[in-house]
Amino acid sequence: MATFTLNPRRRGRPAPELIFGDLWPYDPAPETADPKLLARYGLFINGRFTPAKSGQVFDSINPATERKLAELARAGTADVNAAYAAAQRAFDTTWGRMPGRERAKYLFRIARLLQDRAREFAVAETMDGGKPIKESRDFDVPMAAAHFFYHAGWADKLDYVAPGRRVAPLGVVGQVIPWNFPLLMCAWKLAPALAMGNCVVLKPAETTSITALKLAEIIQDADLPPGVVNIVTGAGEVGAAVMGHRTAAKVAFTGSTEVGKSILRSLAGTDQKMTLELGGKAANIIFDDAPLDQAVEGVINGIFFNQGHVCCAGSRLLVQESIAGRVLAKLKQRLQVLRVGDPLDKNTDLGAINSREQLRKITALVKAGVREGAELYQPACVLPARGWYFRPTLFSGVTMSQRIAREEIFGPVLSILTFRTPEEAVEKANNTAYGLSAGVWTDKGARILKLATELKAGVVWANTYNKFDPASPFGGYKESGFGREGGRQGLLDYCRLA
Ligand code: NAP
Ligand code: MG
16 A cells, blocks of 8 residues: 655645555545435425325435435325326316416526525435435536426427427326436426426336425425426335326336336327336447547446446447557556545545445346456445445456346446457447447547447437437437437427327
């Protein structure tokens, strides 16, 4: 272990030891804003917070400390029925009849109130889900506000969504979202539905419902008519009740391919509309003419962003054989200086894994990778004693048949494969059941354009990764689902055309 005495602020204090490699210890820099959490949250139905009819509750846990944050109501069928009845009433009496320019005012209000309370929301999001504060502060919360602003701008221009056609809202929409971007997924789901004039029953994930309920506070403050947005909390069976309700004119689901398929089966034969945003196993492809440092930074961002809890994570790296050794060395170096730990610390790069269950899944797949013969690399970082954490992990020498190359890990684990020709890269990238996203790193514009058409992925990033914009539609091919969120295409999924 090395020591250093360089920091003048530390003069007179014992020289701290470097934890590993060249990682300098920083003083703790915790974000201190008050997340303003209540001890207990009800269901948000018809504009009011109410306990579940059964009186049942469950705990929301902070994955970084394993401590309870708040008690949430567990909805039952009667509560889901009440939420749908409120939504249908609001659609028939207010929201569905309101001119778009009036709906826009409410959406602008929600966006601005969210900006006003941005720090509070960022801290709440980090405490509930485990993601680093710099991500919730700089990505999740601003991007959620941006989605409301963007769709507020559309609400009085809906005649341009499908030029030459008239658009009409569908009615009541049921929505179920996952735990990886809790507030942002609320915004992705609510903003286009509301802009179009639909009313909503939404279920957040059991482990991350708090920011959805805080958004309900904003919805109250924005004076949205009661029943336009209803939020019911609970686990998978509540999700199934929301997705299977006969009142829903459309259901929108984001989550795993497995649950998505079961929803698809249960709705077969009905006339309900449906969009599914499911899993992914994206390839990030580096050619030998790419600017390597930039590419390595993009690969790191692509897989370690939000602990790899990202459906479009670049979880497979395809690197051209001639530069594979250099890229691997650079990646290892970069991994050594990633800071893993307290998500509320502003210096933290990787926070906590969202749940014990997810940690178990990641651990099992990594063990499978080792068993199947891939070469494992993990930096020797010290993980906090409490909470659910996983070291950033690289696997080299991976082959297409191994589970770590095929299955979605949804954790900070990168599988590295090599290729020789562009054709081989495309073939390997497309050799997956999924098709959500891909990345290409090369100096040649023509190659980017060619690959963008050949890669079967809803999004192809070129010389960058994980870039989002509310105007840019997002969605999958194959088992990654169907339908788009964002942009004009996203709005088309929330309307009837006449
Ligand atoms: P999940 O298990 O499918 O859960 C997603 C949501 O569905 C949660 O709210 C869950 O409730 C609920 N649910 C569970 N069983 C259900 C059922 N039978 N019927 C209806 N709803 C049900 O997925 P996850 O593990 O939370 O999320 C990770 C997955 O989401 C990954 O596969 C990821 O790729 C995918 N994802 C996709 C996108 C995209 O845009 N394509 C974005 C983000 C995530 P509880 O969790 O409360 O039990
Ligand atoms: Mg939680």
